[in-house]
Amino acid sequence: MMPDAIVLQTPLREQEVTALKIGDRVLLNGVLYTARDAAHKRLVELLENGQPLPFDLSGQVIYYVGPSPAQPGRPVGAAGPTTSYRMDAYAPTLIRHGLRGMIGKGARNEAVKEAMRRYKAVYFAAIGGAGALMARSILSAEVIAYPELGPEAVRRLEVKDFPVIVANDVHGGDLYEEGVRRYARTP
Amino acid sequence: MRSIHVDDIVRTVRDLAIRANTELGDDVLHAFEAALEKEESPTGRDILKRLIENAQIARAEKIPMCQDTGFAVVFVDMGQEVHIEGGSLREAVEEGIRQGYRDGYLRKSICHPFTRQNTGDNTPAIIHIDLQPGDHFHLTLAPKGGGSENMSRVTMLTPAVGIQGVKDFVVQRVKESGPNPCPPTIVGVGIGGTFEQAALLAKKALLRPLGSPNPDPELQALEADWLEAVNRLGIGPQGLGGRITSLAVHIRMMPCHIASLPVAVNIQCHAARHKEASL
Numbered sequence: 137m138m139p140d141a142i143v144l145q146t147p148l149r150e151q152e153v154t155a156l157k158i159g160d161r162v163l164l165n166g167v168l169y170t171a172r173d174a175a176h177k178r179l180v181e182l183l184e185n186g187q188p189l190p191f192d193l194s195g196q197v198i199y200y201v202g203p204s205p206a207q208p209g210r211p212v213g214a215a216g217p218t219t220s221y222r223m224d225a226y227a228p229t230l231i232r233h234g235l236r237g238m239i240g241k242g243a244r245n246e247a248v249k250e251a252m253r254r255y256k257a258v259y260f261a262a263i264g265g266a267g268a269l270m271a272r273s274i275l276s277a278e279v280i281a282y283p284e285l286g287p288e289a290v291r292r293l294e295v296k297d298f299p300v301i302v303a304n305d306v307h308g309g310d311l312y313e314e315g316v317r318r319y320a321r322t323p
Numbered sequence: 324m325r326s327i328h329v330d331d332i333v334r335t336v337r338d339l340a341i342r343a344n345t346e347l348g349d350d351v352l353h354a355f356e357a358a359l360e361k362e363e364s365p366t367g368r369d370i371l372k373r374l375i376e377n378a379q380i381a382r383a384e385k386i387p388m389c390q391d392t393g394f395a396v397v398f399v400d401m402g403q404e405v406h407i408e409g410g411s412l413r414e415a416v417e418e419g420i421r422q423g424y425r426d427g428y429l430r431k432s433i434c435h436p437f438t439r440q441n442t443g444d445n446t447p448a449i450i451h452i453d454l455q456p457g458d459h460f461h462l463t464l465a466p467k468g469g470g471s472e473n474m475s476r477v478t479m480l481t482p483a484v485g486i487q488g489v490k491d492f493v494v495q496r497v498k499e500s501g502p503n504p505c506p507p508t509i510v511g512v513g514i515g516g517t518f519e520q521a522a523l524l525a526k527k528a529l530l531r532p533l534g535s536p537n538p539d540p541e542l543q544a545l546e547a548d549w550l551e552a553v554n555r556l557g558i559g560p561q562g563l564g565g566r567i568t569s570l571a572v573h574i575r576m577m578p579c580h581i582a583s584l585p586v587a588v589n590i591q592c593h594a595a596r597h598k599e600a601s602l
Contacts, residue, residue, distance in 0.1 A: 202432040264505040269377035315564020320557030
């Protein structure tokens with residue numbers, strides 16, 4: 137049996153994030169910000185130049201997604217996660233500036249994991265390729281920066297019970313490593 | 324001689340683009356159900372159930388199953404007795420892609436390699452034309468997502484490594500891809516030909532319906548053996564650990580140069596989309 141999901145409200149507090157362990161199922165509520173490759177490059181450039189970001193990072197969660205266009209009457213199209221390693225070059229800088237959570241798919245590098253341990257941030261896995269299902273948890277979507285990037289623009293999403301799994305916790309746990317170790321069969 | 328008007332091609336490609344992205348094939352759904360029976364990881368089972376639910380929502384609500392609606396790869400199998408009327412075949416296919424991605428609210432994901440400027444309409448398409456005897460005209464549209472394409476590779480092995488060497492390369496590729504290509508995947512393997520032909524064979528291998536046997540009994544046996552090896556890796560659904568890393572290994576093979584052993588692995592995510600139509 138799967139254990140019950142933990143319900144959390146964003147922005148996330150340090151103690152809430154510290155309590156999470158890899159494998160925990162979490163339902164996120166509140167606001168998520170979207171950003172992927174091109175937006176990350178711009179956000180980090182702003183921070184390096186000491187300029188303000190289009191949104192306050194502290195306690196926030198960034199979702200690595202480029203949704204498909206919304207049909208009339210819907211807030212968003214399909215909206216599943218993109219692969220996270222492409223954001224690894226930028227994530228530690230954002231974490232150092234207060235980012236508390238990231239949602240994506242796939243493993244992170246050592247620099248990101250070290251930043252998560254040090255600054256108490258968490259990495260959630262969403263189900264890649266389940267974009268139609270995940271769109272059901274998104275109540276509204278508003279482009280707040282870089283509209284010229286199209287699917288890569290920064291959006292403010294309001295979500296209700298958005299389903300994710302804790303993949304990396306602040307204690308150094310890595311579900312991608314431990315899960316595979318548990319099920320691997322040596323030849 | 325049979326005439327086919329470009330307007331019919333535009334309309335067909337448009338509809339294929341929308342259907343491919345919203346209606347997951349029954350073969351893939353059945354493969355999810357079979358995987359659910361075998362998967363031992365609770366997280367893996369939960370993910371497989373959600374993938375089935377996701378496909379049902381996409382089909383019922385006509386929204387894409389995945390936000391990455393892919394690079395449009397189009398295979399045109401046509402008889403040499405067919406005359407294309409009213410314009411260019413390539414332009415007709417691209418216009419169909421343009422209309423399908425616009426009308427179907429599909430994501431436009433194609434950009435300049437350096438500036439990353441989006442082309443805005445998901446063109447160009449990748450078009451493979453195969454001219455054969457006859458007067459048939461068959462279109463297959465396979466939108467290919469970036470995450471799984473990024474994990475694909477072509478290599479030129481030394482002939483001495485033989486079957487074991489090819490198997491090792493395939494299994495290693497799946498292992499190194501880990502969670503990135505959205506497992507459970509389908510592993511397309513192209514063996515032989517030239518550098519570029521091996522890649523095309525691997526891509527075409529992905530079009531074969533899941534659950535259908537390889538027509539070559541030797542390759543059929545290799546597919547079963549390599550699938551078992553891949554599923555011993557423990558990567559599992561979404562790479563979070565489990566028994567089902569891949570739903571199938573599909574191989575296509577052709578003769579190669581006496582000096583070469585080209586091998587391509589084209590990884591396909593679980594959103595294994597392709598739709599076909601004949602005109």
